[in-house]
Amino acid sequence: MNREAHLRSATRTHYEAVPFFCGGDKRVQNCRSRSFRFFPEEALDGLRVLDIGASYGEVALALRDRGAEPVCVDLTYRAAAYARKFNRINAIQADALRLPFADSCFDITIAVGVLHHTADHLVGLKEMARVTRPGGRALIFLYSAFTPYHGLYRLSHPLRRVTSVSSVSRIPPWVLGLVRPPTEFVVGQRLNAEQIKSLVADQFWTPHATFHTKRAIVRDAQNLGLRLCLTRPSYCYGRWFLFRRDSTVSRGTPASDECGDVDSCR
């Protein structure tokens, strides 16, 4: 098995065993209000949105609430089936590195916390650029390099070597109590023990995670014809990037710094 196939299989096994947390109505509401930071227009009526690595499709649901027409893909059959059955959303199992869609199909593509778990985030970025229509937008959340979480993930490597993700079910209540406040702060809602365990599994037991600098992502995206509209850090672990696909951008043009002005991305 080559490296890519190995990582894909390990990541799929991980998320089939312990999917990303299900936040329910409260998370959909939070995602809906946060979505205005990136998509400030009043309605997203009829916009075709692809949510890559969507898990149960809660981000997609938030955009559907605003009039968009989302399609979700996830590496796991479990999440795609749940999204279809319980969230009544159009969802299929597929790999972010090989999207089963024609070029320029979507007005908006989204990958929240996904590409850093793939064998090659650049291939994922390229796939996003390919399926986003010229003038369309791509929203990405990635782990940042040189953050406290980056250090913690590296330090917890021995833990992943000697334990499996099923160990989260044995985390003692006092540890859950310690991680509850920061976790609830980051996700913006109250969490039960199962939700906390799922988030801890996502943060510390995922078999593969990569960490990125803003400069490298902006440069790589620009080389793929994605122009930066907005970027903002998220707490001590990641960064949001909003790009617009520009069919006229020439390869190798120096990356512009963040414009910080979401209007230019409308």
Ligand SMILES: C[S@@+](CC[C@H](N)C(=O)[O-])C[C@H]1O[C@@H](n2cnc3c(N)ncnc32)[C@H](O)[C@@H]1O
């Ligand atoms: C941290 S969760 C984020 C879920 C979702 N984006 C959200 O914010 O609710 C990462 C998700 O990406 C999915 N994933 C990981 N690697 C993937 C890949 N190569 N292709 C598609 N999905 C992938 C996992 O199955 C998991 O559901």
